[in-house]
Amino acid sequence: MADIDTIELVKDIDVDKYKYGFTTEIESELAPKGLNKDIVAFISKKKGEPEWMLEWRLEAYRRWLQVDEPTWAKVKHPKIDFQDLHYYAAPKSMSGPKSLDEVDPELLKTYEKLGIPLREREVLAGVQGSKVAVDAVFDSISVVTTFKEELAKAGVIFCSISEAIREHPELVKKYLGSVVPQGDNFYAALNSAVFSDGSFVYVPPNTRCPMELSTYFRINEKKTGQFERTLIIADKGAYVSYLEGCTAPTRDENQLHAAVVELIALEDAEIKYSTVQNWYPGDKEGKGGVYNFVTKRGDCRGRNAKISWTQVETGSAITWKYPSCILRGDNSRGEFYSIAISNGRQQVDSGTKMIHLGKNTSSRIVSKGIAAGRSDNTYRGLVSAHRKAINARNFTQCDSLLIGDKCGAHTVPYIEAKTLSAHFEHEATTSKISDDQMFYCQSRGLSQEEAVTLIVNGFVRDVLQQLPMEFMAETQKLIGISLEGSVG
Amino acid sequence: MNVAVNKTPAELAYDGMLLPHPRLEDWKWTNLRTLIDRPYPPRIAVTALPRDVERLLKRDPLAMIAHARIVFVNGLFDKAASALPAGGAVKVTQQLAPLDNTDEPVLEMNRAFAGEGVHIEITSNIDAPVEIVHVATDAEARTIATRHRITIADGASATVLEIHLGEGDYLTNSVIDVALGAGAKLDRVKLEIESRDAIHLAHARITLGRDAVLRDFTLTSGARVNRQNATVNFAGEKADAKIAGSYLLSGKQHADTRLVIDHQVPKCTSREIFKCVMDEKARGIFQGKVIVQRDAQKTDGKQSSHGLLLSETAEFDAKPELEIYADDVVCGHGATSGDIDHNHLFYLRSRGIPEPEAKSMLIAAFVGEAFDTISHDDVREQLTRFAETWLVDHKETVR
Structure with a gap:
């Protein structure tokens, strides 16, 4: 009985109820459709970039022409016409706001409508005590960065990437593309050629970043691609925790989002990167929605470095995303915690790569996939140990929960051990909410709705615990919204 | 592509x-x-001397167990060396329907070059194993392709042994189709101890009817390059399959198993267990995939693959995949890779057991779980002995 009810509940999950699906009427400046050298030069010029940056972009564009679009992921979509997109869209009134007064009131309303996904409304409204520094990226442009001064006191640089290219060229030159090179893959090359903005973080040696840093992305304009680039560098002994959130308006056509995130952790440094991705997933029949094709990679470059990825993926029509760690430094550590919820006709192909190169490196992967509706949810991951990665350790756990009989859950792990002292453990399970679990909860007086919520929250608990406080509340709410609909 | x-x-x-x-x-x-770094031309006729065949057949550790024996020498049926079953429940014919067109390279190669093969039909319960032995004699480099078919009638049961051995430089392409009727039971044991210069490519296609029970075990220890594909299709409900395998590899050996379990109907059970031991520069690969189709509710599928590396330069790669479209299922997989536990070794050494023996014991214990799939006691015993002495044996051949 319980399973039938559960199926019923999930049928009711209405993806049309996408809460963040509003458009903001802001005049924006658009580049002409299509992609060619001139567009790349146009973007570079718009951003007032130096010559070397333009060269870098053009090199990426040349690489992009040479690489093929990847087809190995377990996702299906009509061929993307890359010449039918705007590669640059900027809210017109936004030319480097100094204070909130300069922010377009329409934009502020946008944040209001968003509820409190990242508490950035309060941040933007200047509420004291909410210690999250936010860099908001609207379409292609970084509109506001808060708490800059306080961060500067600690020596932390937190600004948009375009500003970093102008103000800190030595850092950008040194690190940009050093983890994800221009020609790394099709979408990374595309991003490198046309990226319009993104966040830049540099934490100086032996500094603990005094607050959580956060970026908020939103695609607003029609027929645009959003290509943001994030570069985070934690110098020796530094620590930084970074949050990222995304939403998009409801649109009939698909929007493309191809971001690149590069993390660099030097000796004894630690970077914690958390994402709540809630792009518009498309309607019930799979019309519209964001294509989220993202390359995220972290490089533990020094001894004892640590990089931790935590992601909550609830949105996007298609997700293609593999946050990875290169464990180059001895004793370095990589972590990946993921919750991927797919519903409607969403397709998720996500996972991680842990590449063990240094001695005594360790990694941990915990992935929880929940598939409902007619969605497909795939975990795809690689754990590899190089010949010299003595005493590499990995533990991987991939659990999938299926709700309904029209969805699919898949696991595609790759394990490559090239040395005998590498100890790898991998386990995966697939199941549904069992009748016993439901019976147990209900016999103790919980309603069906409460029981499902309890069980699903228990299922993802390992990952939830890894999220910073600000995000944990938001995530529970997000999961709650889906479940609410499902039981309603 | x-x-x-x-x-x-x-x-x-x-x-x-x-x-x-x-x-x-x-x-x-x-x-x-x-x-495949040199040409292995197909359809080359080689005359084998009877004494060579006799000498090679002695290498078969299961020779004394088999009741009926079908021998192929250099890809051709050798009536003199064979001991065909006297008829009755086992029917052996040489009639095989041609292979369909596929895009699978091993099957394509077999379709183009296969010489002879047998169709073994089992119609009732057979206690004594039926053995198919493939022998390759030392001659010029060539491709030897064979294709067999095994049919187990409804309610029938049998043990079928498949041995590949030889000497010299050659390429084996072996395709086998297995069909189990309703309630049929098959114990299939394959032993690959080809020449260390040889290449072994194989493809097994197995279909299980309702309530059928399959126990399948493959021991891979020969050939410089080994690639074995297997597909297991559940065509009838409540069938039960256990597929196991073990690698004992050394030198520069390369072995790759690609196993696809396809649950098309409800209520079937599948278990895969692969225990792979790699020494020196050997490389072991396991690629397993469990597919649970939309209708295959109440499927119970578990897959595990474990690598044991004995040297710094050995390698184990695994890709245990799940592809699940039904919700009321219990599926899981596990994969590990590591070396011999030094505490275990220390324990044995402290009790006076020399290192090679202690290691051998631990290796035999490691692969033991896979060997347990073999129901036939004598066969299991013989192969376990092979595993126990493998480490010492291959170290000696190297020296």
Whole structure:
């Protein structure tokens, strides 16, 4: 009985109820459709970039022409016409706001409508005590960065990437593309050629970043691609925790989002990167929605470095995303915690790569996939140990929960051990909410709705615990919204 | 997806047939274009001396157990060396329907070059094992392709042993189709102890009827390059399959198993257990995939693959995949890779057991779980002995 009810509940999950699906009427400046050298030069010029940056972009564009679009992921979509997109869209009134007064009131309303996904409304409204520094990226442009001064006191640089290219060229030159090179893959090359903005973080040696840093992305304009680039560098002994959130308006056509995130952790440094991705997933029949094709990679470059990825993926029509760690430094550590919820006709192909190169490196992967509706949810991951990665350790756990009989859950792990002292453990399970679990909860007086919520929250608990406080509340709410609909 | 490239000498010897390369997902870790580094022309007739055949047959550790024996020498049926069953419940014919067109390289190669093969039909319960032995004698490099079919009638049961051995440089291509009727039971044991210069390519296609029970075990220890594909299709409800395998590899051996379990109907159970031991520069690969189709509710599928590396330069790669479209299922997989537990070794050494013996004991214990799939006691015992002495044996041959 319980399973039938559960199926019923999930049928009711209405993806049309996408809460963040509003458009903001802001005049924006658009580049002409299509992609060619001139567009790349146009973007570079718009951003007032130096010559070397333009060269870098053009090199990426040349690489992009040479690489093929990847087809190995377990996702299906009509061929993307890359010449039918705007590669640059900027809210017109936004030319480097100094204070909130300069922010377009329409934009502020946008944040209001968003509820409190990242508490950035309060941040933007200047509420004291909410210690999250936010860099908001609207379409292609970084509109506001808060708490800059306080961060500067600690020596932390937190600004948009375009500003970093102008103000800190030595850092950008040194690190940009050093983890994800221009020609790394099709979408990374595309991003490198046309990226319009993104966040830049540099934490100086032996500094603990005094607050959580956060970026908020939103695609607003029609027929645009959003290509943001994030570069985070934690110098020796530094620590930084970074949050990222995304939403998009409801649109009939698909929007493309191809971001690149590069993390660099030097000796004894630690970077914690958390994402709540809630792009518009498309309607019930799979019309519209964001294509989220993202390359995220972290490089533990020094001894004892640590990089931790935590992601909550609830949105996007298609997700293609593999946050990875290169464990180059001895004793370095990589972590990946993921919750991927797919519903409607969403397709998720996500996972991680842990590449063990240094001695005594360790990694941990915990992935929880929940598939409902007619969605497909795939975990795809690689754990590899190089010949010299003595005493590499990995533990991987991939659990999938299926709700309904029209969805699919898949696991595609790759394990490559090239040395005998590498100890790898991998386990995966697939199941549904069992009748016993439901019976147990209900016999103790919980309603069906409460029981499902309890069980699903228990299922993802390992990952939830890894999220910073600000995000944990938001995530529970997000999961709650889906479940609410499902039981309603 | 084949790229336009110059054909390799091996490909030219195959009338220009293209060999699989790592850009094909299933061949990611086994690049036959480079591993088959010399031509193995097909359809080359080789005369084998009876005494060579006799000498090679003695290497078969299961020889004394088999009741009926079907011998293939260099891909051709050898009536003199065979001991055919006296009729009754076992029927052996040489009639085989031609292979269908596929895009699977091993099957394609077999379709183009296969010589002879047998169709074994089992119609009731057979206690004594039936053995198919493939012997290759030392001669010029060539391709030896065989194809067999085993049919187990409804309610019948049997043990079928399949042995591949030989000496010299050759390439074996072996395709076997197995069909189990309703309630049928088959114990299939394959032993691959080919010449260390040989290449072994195999493909097994198994279909299970309602309530059928399959116990399948493959021991891979020979050949410099080994690639074994197997597909198991559940066509009837409540069937039960356990597929196990073990690698005992050393030197520069390369072994790759690609196993696809396809649950098409409800209420079936599948278990896969692979225990792979790699020494020196050997490389072991396991690629397993469990598919649970939309209708296959109440499926119970578990898969585990474990690598044991004995040297710094050995390698284990695994890709245990799940592809699940039904919700009321219990599926899982586990994969591990590591070396011998030093505490275990220390324990044995402290009790006076010399290191090679202690290691051998631990290796035998490690692969033991896979060997337990074999129901036939004598067969299991013989193969366990093979595993126990393997480490010492191969170290000696090297020296």
